Amino acid sequence: MSVTLNSSEWNLVYNVFSFGLVSMLACTIYTLVSQSRVLPKYRNALVMSSMVTFIAGYHYWRIFNSFGEASEGMAVNVSGEQGAFNEAYRYVDWLLTVPLLLVEVIAVLALAKEVSRSLITRLVPASAAMIALGYPGEISSDQNTQVLYGVLSTIPFLYILYILFVELGKSLERQPAGVAETVGRLRLLLIATWGVYPIAYIFNIVGDESASSFVAVQVGYTIADVLAKCVFGLTILKIARMKSHAEGMAADH
Amino acid sequence: MSVTLNSSEWNLVYNVFSFGLVSMLACTIYTLVSQSRVLPKYRNALVMSSMVTFIAGYHYWRIFNSFGEASEGMAVNVSGEQGAFNEAYRYVDWLLTVPLLLVEVIAVLALAKEVSRSLITRLVPASAAMIALGYPGEISSDQNTQVLYGVLSTIPFLYILYILFVELGKSLERQPAGVAETVGRLRLLLIATWGVYPIAYIFNIVGDESASSFVAVQVGYTIADVLAKCVFGLTILKIARMKSHAEGMAADH
Numbered sequence: 332m333s334v335t336l337n338s339s340e341w342n343l344v345y346n347v348f349s350f351g352l353v354s355m356l357a358c359t360i361y362t363l364v365s366q367s368r369v370l371p372k373y374r375n376a377l378v379m380s381s382m383v384t385f386i387a388g389y390h391y392w393r394i395f396n397s398f399g400e401a402s403e404g405m406a407v408n409v410s411g412e413q414g415a416f417n418e419a420y421r422y423v424d425w426l427l428t429v430p431l432l433l434v435e436v437i438a439v440l441a442l443a444k445e446v447s448r449s450l451i452t453r454l455v456p457a458s459a460a461m462i463a464l465g466y467p468g469e470i471s472s473d474q475n476t477q478v479l480y481g482v483l484s485t486i487p488f489l490y491i492l493y494i495l496f497v498e499l500g501k502s503l504e505r506q507p508a509g510v511a512e513t514v515g516r517l518r519l520l521l522i523a524t525w526g527v528y529p530i531a532y533i534f535n536i537v538g539d540e541s542a543s544s545f546v547a548v549q550v551g552y553t554i555a556d557v558l559a560k561c562v563f564g565l566t567i568l569k570i571a572r573m574k575s576h577a578e579g580m581a582a583d584h
Numbered sequence: 585m586s587v588t589l590n591s592s593e594w595n596l597v598y599n600v601f602s603f604g605l606v607s608m609l610a611c612t613i614y615t616l617v618s619q620s621r622v623l624p625k626y627r628n629a630l631v632m633s634s635m636v637t638f639i640a641g642y643h644y645w646r647i648f649n650s651f652g653e654a655s656e657g658m659a660v661n662v663s664g665e666q667g668a669f670n671e672a673y674r675y676v677d678w679l680l681t682v683p684l685l686l687v688e689v690i691a692v693l694a695l696a697k698e699v700s701r702s703l704i705t706r707l708v709p710a711s712a713a714m715i716a717l718g719y720p721g722e723i724s725s726d727q728n729t730q731v732l733y734g735v736l737s738t739i740p741f742l743y744i745l746y747i748l749f750v751e752l753g754k755s756l757e758r759q760p761a762g763v764a765e766t767v768g769r770l771r772l773l774l775i776a777t778w779g780v781y782p783i784a785y786i787f788n789i790v791g792d793e794s795a796s797s798f799v800a801v802q803v804g805y806t807i808a809d810v811l812a813k814c815v816f817g818l819t820i821l822k823i824a825r826m827k828s829h830a831e832g833m834a835a836d837h
Contacts (some may be wrong), residue, residue: 363617371621372836378617382610389606412591413658419595423603427610439837470592 332410334545341405344549348395351553355388358561365568370580373571376439380564383428383435387560390424391553393417394499407545411470421552422469425462430455432563433491436517439505440569442502461487465532477536485529492522507577510570517566520558527555585663587798594658597802601648604806608641609687611814618821623833629691633817636681636688640813643677644806646670660798664723674805675722678715678781683708685816686744689770692823693763695755707763714740718785730789738782749772760830763823770819773811780808 336344362381366374394417401408401416437447444528445508461484466481495518503511531548574583589597615634619627647670654661654669661668677713685706690700714737748771756764784801829835 366617370836371834372629375618378614381617385613386606386610389609393602410591411595413594413652413655417595417598419599420602423599423606426603427607461731470595 332540333406333408334540334542335406336542336546338405340542340546341402341407344546345395345398345552347550348391348398351557352388352391352395354557354561355384355391358564359384359388361566362564368575369568369571370575370578371437372441372569376435376567377571379431379435379438380567383431384429384560384564386431387424387556390420391556393420393457407544411542418469419466422462422466426459428560429458429462432521432559433458434516435564435567436499439567439574440499440502440506441513441574446502450494450498454491457487457490457494460484461491465528469535470530474536477532481529481532481536488525488529495521507574509573510577513566513570513573517563517570520563520566524555524559524563527551585793586659586661587793587795588659589795590654591658593795593799594655597799598648598651600803601644601651605641605644605648607810607814608637608644612637612641615817615821621828622821622824623828623831625694626692626828629688629820630824631739632684632688632691632821636684637813637817639680639684640677640809643673646673662793662798670794671722672719673717675715676792679712682711682715683773685812686711687751688817688820689748689767692820692827693752693755693767694827700754703747703751707744710740710743710770712749713737714744716752718781722785722788727789731787734785734789741778741782745775758766760827763826763830766819766823766826770816770823773816773819777808777812777816780804791813 359381362377362384366377369377397420398407401414409418421526434451437450437454440447442450464480464484466480468477468484468517471477471480499514499518503514506514531551534544534548601743612634615630615637619630622630650670650673651660654667662671687704690703690707693700695703717733717737717740719733721730721737724730724733752771754766756767759767787801789798
């Protein structure tokens with residue numbers, strides 16, 4: 332089983348993967364080096380952001396190589412056998428990075444200990460369940476199985492949205508000026524980018540196995556990943572700096 | 585001699601190895617960057633944790649490559665000859681990391697110098713003996729040899745448990761609040777994860793050389809390694825932070 336791309340499609344996917352890879356690595360270095368620009372209590376959130384982009388960078392490196400090795404004459408082997416393009420790297424990536432992204436948001440808010448713990452102990456299992464339930468649907472070629480796991484994985488997703496928009500909302504009132512708005516934008520970024528994943532998933536179910544749907548899914552995933560990890564991480568840095576300044580760190584630091 | 589996997593088995597092992605590799609690397613960076621979050625006296629324990637996950641990350645990179653190179657059409661060469669899947673990477677890894685893990689536990693407790701020295705000079709040779717005695721059994725194909733070395737390697741293992749649960753227990757009473765409980769959980773984590781290795785070893789002796797037993801052993805080893813090294817290291821960081829705060833480090837640092 333293979334998907335044959337034309338040269339502009341093949342090069343687009345190849346270059347988009349390379350773009351994703353270097354964006355993740357650059358963002359990792361940026362957040363690592365920016366540690367000293369925020370108060371110590373916010374550095375853990377920043378390190379988690381570095382971990383997220385590092386893990387994603389590793390996976391884009393693997394995905395990039397896998398794409399090259401699985402292609403012959405721009406026909407991409409998607410058979411799922413040894414030497415095929417390995418889509419599962421994305422699931423391993425999300426299994427690690429999605430819980431980390433959520434913990435990052437809680438950590439940067441520096442809420443009271445019990446509040447943080449309660450949010451984290453619900454967000455982390457919910458996000459792991461969301462990813463783990465999506466995987467059997469992704470690798471299955473049976474449409475009923477795909478729909479079943481798509482629906483199952485939506486349940487923890489809705490629960491995460493409930494926690495972020497309802498429960499977390501209550502804690503935002505006590506944040507310094509500007510922080511609540513930025514966290515609001517962070518949540519919108521999260522919804523907008525996470526929305527790409529179920530769309531790509533549905534695309535896989537209803538889509539013919541055409542070159543253009545392969546290209547759309549890969550390009551869509553990559554752009555969503557760069558937004559959800561790099562831009563997300565830079566927003567975390569911005570929030571950490573706003574809070575550090577509100578708590579007395581010199582504004583020119 | 586080879587083991588032929590089906591495509592979902594082959595991909596599971598492949599992706600689990602990649603998961604192990606990136607978990608070890610991310611954990612290495614996390615513990616390296618967190619140095620400044622604990623008092624200087626606890627940083628040595630933390631560096632040792634970084635070394636453990638770095639060494640394990642190196643070996644998972646080798647194991648991942650070895651698995652790909654030893655596979656042809658998803659038949660894994662396990663002949664033990666050049667080009668075969670090299671299980672011995674695990675033993676080299678354990679020979680280095682298991683003594684380090686034990687020293688790490690002692691170092692983070694910051695016990696009196698004589699107590700530390702006495703525990704370390706018994707734990708390190710015992711753990712090296714445990715790994716070294718397991719190796720001849722692992723590479724042998726003779727069942728009597730496998731049982732003999734399995735039993736021999738259990739003796740230092742039991743001695744290590746005795747030291748950790750009886751001797752170390754006496755030193756835990758003088759630790760700050762919460763530390764004794766966390767060390768207790770650390771020991772349980774150690775028992776639960778180290779328990780996987782002898783189970784996998786017995787699996788090798790009694791198991792047929794089937795695909796499913798190969799998959800179970802590789803997946804089991806990897807999950808045990810991630811728990812015994814990454815989760816273990818993060819628990820060491822947690823203990824170091826609890827002790828640093830108990831000794832006057834600012835709580836928001």
